[in-house]
Amino acid sequence: MTRSSAIIQFLGDMQAFGVQLHGLSVSLHGETLAEAAFAPFSLSKPHRLFSVSKSVVSLAIGLLAGDGKLRLTDRICDYFPEYTGPDTSPLVQAVTILDMLTMRTCYSSATYRPILDANWTETWFRGKGDHVPGTLFFYDTSASQVLCALVEKLTGGDILTFLEKRLFGPLGMKGEKFWLKDPSGVSQGGTGLGMTLHDFATLTRFIASDGQGLISPEYLSAARSLKTGTSQRTGQEEKYGYGYQIWQTRHGFSLYGMGGQMGICIPEKQIVLCTTGDTMMSDQGVQPIYDAFFRHLSNLDAMPDSTGDRKELEETLRNLMAEPVHGAYQEQLDAVFPDSPFPFSRIRIEPDHILLDASGACWRLPFKQDAWTDGVFPQTDIPCHISAGWVSDTVFSLHTELTGTWTGGMQLMLHRKGDDVSLQIQSRIWELLPGWNGVTLGHTVS
Numbered sequence: 340m341t342r343s344s345a346i347i348q349f350l351g352d353m354q355a356f357g358v359q360l361h362g363l364s365v366s367l368h369g370e371t372l373a374e375a376a377f378a379p380f381s382l383s384k385p386h387r388l389f390s391v392s393k394s395v396v397s398l399a400i401g402l403l404a405g406d407g408k409l410r411l412t413d414r415i416c417d418y419f420p421e422y423t424g425p426d427t428s429p430l431v432q433a434v435t436i437l438d439m440l441t442m443r444t445c446y447s448s449a450t451y452r453p454i455l456d457a458n459w460t461e462t463w464f465r466g467k468g469d470h471v472p473g474t475l476f477f478y479d480t481s482a483s484q485v486l487c488a489l490v491e492k493l494t495g496g497d498i499l500t501f502l503e504k505r506l507f508g509p510l511g512m513k514g515e516k517f518w519l520k521d522p523s524g525v526s527q528g529g530t531g532l533g534m535t536l537h538d539f540a541t542l543t544r545f546i547a548s549d550g551q552g553l554i555s556p557e558y559l560s561a562a563r564s565l566k567t568g569t570s571q572r573t574g575q576e577e578k579y580g581y582g583y584q585i586w587q588t589r590h591g592f593s594l595y596g597m598g599g600q601m602g603i604c605i606p607e608k609q610i611v612l613c614t615t616g617d618t619m620m621s622d623q624g625v626q627p628i629y630d631a632f633f634r635h636l637s638n639l640d641a642m643p644d645s646t647g648d649r650k651e652l653e654e655t656l657r658n659l660m661a662e663p664v665h666g667a668y669q670e671q672l673d674a675v676f677p678d679s680p681f682p683f684s685r686i687r688i689e690p691d692h693i694l695l696d697a698s699g700a701c702w703r704l705p706f707k708q709d710a711w712t713d714g715v716f717p718q719t720d721i722p723c724h725i726s727a728g729w730v731s732d733t734v735f736s737l738h739t740e741l742t743g744t745w746t747g748g749m750q751l752m753l754h755r756k757g758d759d760v761s762l763q764i765q766s767r768i769w770e771l772l773p774g775w776n777g778v779t780l781g782h783t784v785s
Contacts, residue, residue, distance in 0.1 A: 342642045342643070347652055350363075352631040352635070353628070358616065358623075359617045359621070359661060359748075360599060360614055361377055361746075362386065363614045364536050364613040365612050365639075367611075367639050367640060369544060371540070372639070374537065374656075375659050379713075382535065385517055386535070386746065387746040388533060388534065388539065389596035389600050390596040390600075391532060391594045392483065392596070393483040393529055394546070394562075394585050395502065396490065398546075402506070402554055403490065404555070405554060411437040412435055414432065415434050416464065418492065419489075419492075422460070422465070428467045430472060431463075431467075431468050433473075434472040436486070439482040439483075440566075441583065442584075443477075443567055446466060446481070447469055447477040447479075448478075448479065450462040450465075450481040453770035456522075457522045458522070458525075460521075460525055462481065480530065483584060487527070491525060497526055499516060499518040506542075514537060514538045515534075516533060516538070517531075519744060539613045539615070540602070542594075542602070543611050544609070546592070547609060562582050563583075563606065565581075576629045593629075597619065598617045598747065598767075599618040599625055601628055603629065605637060608637075609640075615746075617748050620750060620766070663711055663738075664709075664737065664738055666708030672686070672760070674760040677783075680781045681774075682717070682772075682775065683696055684698070686753070691706065705725065707725075708726070716768075718775075721771075722742050723742060724739065725738070725739050734755070735755075737749075745768070747766070748766065749766040750766070758783075759783055763780050
């Protein structure tokens, strides 16, 4: 086994398990062994990293702690008098910055509602809490939101500007980035960061380092180390524990964002795998990525390399493509769905596009069979990649993947029997369109 052949086998597992990757980067001792995007995705564009944002907020907290602007033992309420008062819950008042970092707040879930709440930070202070802080681990994304608000309050600007100056710039992370904000203008600390895959890999390697003189090595070591148990989690790889907004794995740590945004590292070996993707509609989630990493890549440091295998890997990387819909037929269809459970009431399929009609609106999605094309997702101005086609004379399949500041997708399956049509839509477009989330079934009425 060589390093290049191990990476090829990792990619083979991704295909075999149907893992929808958008990009991957593999490095050893700081040297990039493989870095590529799956067409039609691009290495040059930033990718939404979702909960990797939490780990980056933790780095900002570490910088401010090193500057003497906060202590981890400080109570978070002391920094937000505008949201607290005599009626603030004693449980909320007791929470420290350290409790926030380790996800041991007084809440068992996030306090804000992404679409409905105007100020995501304030909701955290208005709740009552349901257990003693510093005791139980619960994945509370609103804790990350409050920590991000704290960073922006203490620095007087947005977190991305602060980190560009203190970390990203010095590390040579020159790619385009974004950080989405909540309706009140505070950066989304739990979910909003986007950056290029190359910069993501650079940042993951940095977290495995001694801080390179940019951040306290003691803080960085603590952040990537086990600080609280997580054995109650249902995800297999989520049971190994948690540091400061950074997951532990069976061997090392992980920056883990929903949908396959992964920075997996074995620090003592300096082996790093970073992926972007969309696993949101898969029952397996991200576990196949973890399993394939430890199966094929965890011993890269002990493997030789060969010119022949390296050439094969380079050819494999050049030809990577997100799996399109493989259509074989050209059919047309016009179906109406009375009392539709969908965000539309009529679907029309033409040879190269699909029309979704609702009262007063019509959304057009162009598509290609066996390939991808670009369009705009219904009810939004968000660009997306689209592939679709008749996979048989009775079954039509459509797959969309959002791009830009969003990651997520939709799979539409239409089954025709005579004049009747059954339709299933599966989608995970979090924080965006509640009507396009989950699995929805419907049918025509003869």
